[in-house]
Amino acid sequence: MKLSIERAALLRAVARAQSVVERRNTIPILANVLIEAEGDEIKFRATDLDIEVVDNAPAKVERAGSSTVNAVTFHEIVRKLPDGALVSLTDDGASGRLNVEAGRSSFALATLPRQDFPVMATSEYDSTFTAPAPVLRRLFDKSKFAISTEETRYYLNGVYMHVADAEGRQVLRCVATDGHRLARIDAELPEGAEGMPGVIVPRKAVGELRKLLEDDEMKIEVSVSETKIRFATPEITLTSKVIDGTFPDYSRVIPQGNSRKLEVDASDFARAVDRVATVSSERSRAVKMQLDEDRLILSVNAPDAGNAEEELVVAYADEKLEIGFNAKYLLEIASQVDRENAVFLFNSSGDPTLMREGDDTSAVYVVMPMRV
Template identity: 80%
Template sequence: MKFSIERAVLLKAIAQAQSVVERRNTIPILANVLIEAEGDGVQFRATDLDIEVVDKAPAMVEKAGATTVSAVTLHEIVRKLPDGAQVQLSDDSAAGRLTVAAGRSNFQLATLPKEDFPVMASSEYGANFSADAGTLRRLFDKSKFAISTEETRYYLNGVYMHVATGEDGQALRCVATDGHRLARVDAPLPQGAETMPGVIVPRKTVNELRKLLDDDEAQIAVSVSETKVRFATPEITLTSKVIDGTFPDYTRVIPTGNTKKLEVDAAEFARAVDRVATVSSERSRAVKLSLDEDRLVLSVNAPDSGNAEEELAVAYADEHLDIGFNAKYLLEIASQVDRENAVFLFNSAGDPTLMREGSDTSALYVVMPMRV
């Protein structure tokens, strides 16, 4: 195998691949990236056995072939090469070495046989559809903060993507919850997604997927089966196993009778919560909200470190209410609001609170209160 490629193109391709590779693993081949050169391009394939990413890049291929080499080492080398450099990669399979040359720099890297590299079995995808990157980014970005990190409840360690009935008919919906807060985000259902099975997309896959979604206008080909999900652009294909478990019936925890309505400037609210939470205890991070007509007082009382209070002008016309929340949860939810105003709907100090962005009902959030 022998080919030359521009440094910037190689860096982009290898960066996506090496981020999938687990730093600590007991199977040496999983630390490697499979490089396959053929025709007028080269592809880089990396896997951790749960996720597989394949990145295609244009290159001048002198001799077709394939080999595997340490993904992290190759990425570090390419990252440190000067901008604009032409990088030549050639392998000597007899010696088990890959030569990386650019200008006066020359590296010899150990390789492992390409035959040992595990390729994820292809799956029969029951649903295939196309969605623009901006839509998918909104669905996953606005829901992923609520993914649980508790390994025992593994079925909550991802985003549940499924077809649901929304305000305007059928919708593509993403839901995540950790038991303390819940995020539910809808988008119009793309053509071809109607038969899609509901799948739980793992946290690592959600983070890797984010790198494919930078260009709002790009079209992402999505394929879903009971066990796998695949997201593809012309250059990159990300395939992942889904979490084998049943996502709980989240509709039961979304309150429907909350009538006490607070409307507040989302950015102002987030800044005020952040300021008063400075003195809250690390363990509870409790912030108290005291609501009266058109007035909100945020307060923290931490016997060890002191207390803080801040008043905000808000739109509120119901009876007095005192309710406490974890400051971190309030900040994370407030940071999801793209519009100017956040609307909170309360019932009582002990009931879950609903939050949405202004008049937009396509995204809603639920947060559990805490005693203060």
């Protein structure tokens, strides 16, 4: 294998590929990135056996071939090369070394046999559709904060992506919950997604997917089967196994009859919660909300550190209410609001609270109260 490639294109491709590599590996080959050169492009493939990323970059290939090299070391070398450098990669297949040259710098990196590198088996996908990057970004960005980190409830360790009915029409929906808070986000159903099986996209795949969705003009091809999901652009393909489990019936925990309505400026509310929570060393400390006519008092009482209180002018016309929430959960939910106003719907101090963005019902959040 022999090729030359611009440092910027190489760095971009290697950075995206190596991010899926686990830093602690019991299988040496999984620490490597597979480099495949053919025609006028080079492919970088990395996997942790659950996720596989394949990134393409344009290159001048003199001799086709392939090699595997430590992903982290290779990325660090490329990152430290000077801007604008032309990088030459050579592997004669006999020395067990990949030679990296740029200007006056040269490196000889240890390689492992290409045939040892595990390539994720191709899957027959039940459904394939195309969606704009901003639509997928919104679905996953607004739901991922509620993913559970509890390994015993593994079926909550991802975002449940499925087709659902909303007000008499079908939508593409993402849901995540950890039992304390829940996010349910809807988008227009893309053409071709109607028969898509519901799948739980793992937390790590959701994080990696975010790197594909930066370009607002990009269209993403999504392919879904019962066991895998694939997101593809012309440059990069991300394939992930889905979580083998049944996502719970989340509709049962979304309250329907909450009638006490609070409307508040979302950014003012988030900043006020952040300020009063400062006196507590534990971010999980309950923030108490005291609601009266057009008035909200946020307070924290931390006996070991002190207490704090802040008053906000709000739109509230129902009977008085005192309710407590985990400060971290309130901040995370408030930070999802893109519109000016956040609307909270309460029932009582012991029941789940519903939150949405103004009158928009396509993004709905539920948070469980705490005893204060």
